[in-house]
Amino acid sequence: MHGAGIDAMLDSLAGIAPDLGRFAVEFPYGDILCRPGLDLKSREIATVAALTALGNAPVQLSGHISMALNVGCTREEIVEVITQMAVYAGFPAALNGMEVAKAVFSERDGKGLS
């Protein structure tokens, strides 16, 4: 999730479950993503693949596609990861993931982002 996505999540949870918001930042970002042993770009490729395959978290997939682009993935790499999921999770999962990517790319076009 990019910075804006994290802020939106924390705001949304503030009135109902602030501790879930805190855990959802501390565990992934504080404990996992910063670990040595795997570069951040590869971590985001792994997350985009998993969320596409699971197919039930489009908001989080959207955030991680943006984060992947922010840490150096190209759009072509994102497209390849999602396309590849057709093999392992079926075409519907890949097609639905690509719709999410399309919306992210379009939103970033409007902001002049890669």
Next chain:
Amino acid sequence: MHGAGIDAMLDSLAGIAPDLGRFAVEFPYGDILCRPGLDLKSREIATVAALTALGNAPVQLSGHISMALNVGCTREEIVEVITQMAVYAGFPAALNGMEVAKAVFSERDGKGLS
């Protein structure tokens, strides 16, 4: 899947569904994995992540952990990808994926492979 895994799959399917075997080679290996736009190591990271998150294909996960190691991933990178899946698919999925990795590493130790 490494070469031995593909051969085993094709042998197993030979008497019952040879065309599924053919599709399972042609589409992933002929059409997808060889595409430019994403390096093979990143493709295997994506597959290991997705199969760990989906949690219902330990044989295929085993094959792809081996293939990932064969194309240049370190064991530490595999461990990191699977650990990270605790965030996105829950701890049971990550723990079960790690059991698969442990068995692959042990088998490769016996063969003197990285």
Next chain:
Amino acid sequence: MHGAGIDAMLDSLAGIAPDLGRFAVEFPYGDILCRPGLDLKSREIATVAALTALGNAPVQLSGHISMALNVGCTREEIVEVITQMAVYAGFPAALNGMEVAKAVFSERDGKGLS
């Protein structure tokens, strides 16, 4: 599902699949939820947990959060059940379940319900 939710489901199915509607009432409510051996509050906690973890039935999750509140769960207990699902089904499932809970709580605020 609370009373209003059941009526809405039956109305929606009336013209297309009334028997599915009948089964969807008779089996859960006639055969299962009324069984001795587990109190109704615990049954709703189990259902909210399962639907949050499965992650693909927000309408039914919404109905069962309301029903849980109607049979004596507190909002805090609902929040805890959903938060806990981050451990077993991953953060996206928990975050998406919490969005559903937030909408239910907001709707009940408007009606003066607990």
Next chain:
Amino acid sequence: MHGAGIDAMLDSLAGIAPDLGRFAVEFPYGDILCRPGLDLKSREIATVAALTALGNAPVQLSGHISMALNVGCTREEIVEVITQMAVYAGFPAALNGMEVAKAVFSERDGKGLS
């Protein structure tokens, strides 16, 4: 997916992932659905069942309900397949699948289709 659905999918993918669109036509339609050994009506029943059970691909389920009707399934048969999924994938999956069927039937009513 009926013809219109395929065209819409290809159009949507044209600017971002035309190869995924090509694979999503060539593999299912070129390699699988045309195979002898199972009639097309039974193939669509299988697909409607699987997509209802998986529960995370309503757009594709919608397309395949239409295609099933186009190749000779009756609406009653579609309703029975989806109802039956309550047994194997739970009531939420069946109820959500029926909502998709209801929308398809309604859209086809407007076009004078069976």
Next chain:
Amino acid sequence: MHGAGIDAMLDSLAGIAPDLGRFAVEFPYGDILCRPGLDLKSREIATVAALTALGNAPVQLSGHISMALNVGCTREEIVEVITQMAVYAGFPAALNGMEVAKAVFSERDGKGLS
């Protein structure tokens, strides 16, 4: 599930959860499979497809492959249904389903069954 499979299930549940056994017979077999509107062969094709796609119930898939054969499906039709699931649920689901079919066919060979 064929007759032997149902008996085995009821025996297994007898000492722990006889009512689940009763529900697991009454609802599918008493309420659903006997309904007019869809022939039994098509119902079994739908179930084999769904259980292959879901991928987490090999015992039940095994029983329903046998039942499908008992009600008139050919082995080739079973193979086609499972192969087709590669499109909608990915290759691992189809490959794992085919392993189950292979074991069923082999067991039936030993009994001289089709």
Next chain:
Amino acid sequence: MHGAGIDAMLDSLAGIAPDLGRFAVEFPYGDILCRPGLDLKSREIATVAALTALGNAPVQLSGHISMALNVGCTREEIVEVITQMAVYAGFPAALNGMEVAKAVFSERDGKGLS
């Protein structure tokens, strides 16, 4: 997971991914289960429900059935939670969960545990 289960998990991970073991204890047990707002018995009911519904983590389900019994659930309550999952996740998930419960009960009988 009961104490013995946690020890077995940590031992199994010690040589390959000790940090995953540490996270798998710290987050659920250090951060979540000890929170006020939901009693431990209800938390275990929620976990047994979710793991039965997800259907891909029999080892973890086994551990949590034992833990549920250790914190005051009766066997009848466990049976009811798992039976109820037939409604929300389908009969195969409930039947497979009951097989796990049966094994846990049998093992505990041998140890003279409730």
